[in-house]
Amino acid sequence: MSQTGPLTISGVVEDAAGRPAPYARVFFVSAPAAMPDTALLTGEDGSFTLSVPVAGNYQIGINADGHPPLTAHAVAGAGQGAPLRLKLAPQ
Numbered sequence: 001m002s003q004t005g006p007l008t009i010s011g012v013v014e015d016a017a018g019r020p021a022p023y024a025r026v027f028f029v030s031a032p033a034a035m036p037d038t039a040l041l042t043g044e045d046g047s048f049t050l051s052v053p054v055a056g057n058y059q060i061g062i063n064a065d066g067h068p069p070l071t072a073h074a075v076a077g078a079g080q081g082a083p084l085r086l087k088l089a090p091q
Contacts, residue, residue, distance in 0.1 A: 007052045007055060008049050008052065009049070009050045009060065010047070010048065010049040010083045011047070011048060011074075011084030011085060011086055012046045012086070013046045013048065013064065014046055015064075015067070016088060016089060018087070019046075020042075020044070020045045020047075022046060024046070024063065024064035025040075025062065026042060026050065026061070027039035027060065027061050027062075027063075028050070028060060029059040029060060029061045030059040031056070031059075032054055032057060033056070038050070047083075056075070056077065057073065058074045060072055062086060066091050067091055068088075068089055070086060070088055
């Protein structure tokens, strides 16, 4: 089965208490294809959506004020799961 439409990785970043983490920086650490230096900030509700060029396994990083950096594994393409729920550790 082939993927139709744009490929994305989406999710929500939360603080250690489970509250949305607005304005956290989300970026690619590794990807199955060459990626430009892409980063975005989460919305006020902690949500984000990254567009990706090909299906596969991606490593994303999250930096948020007052929390240590976080990395997470994400899969883009057919059969990808629900949006990621990423919880930051307390500092």
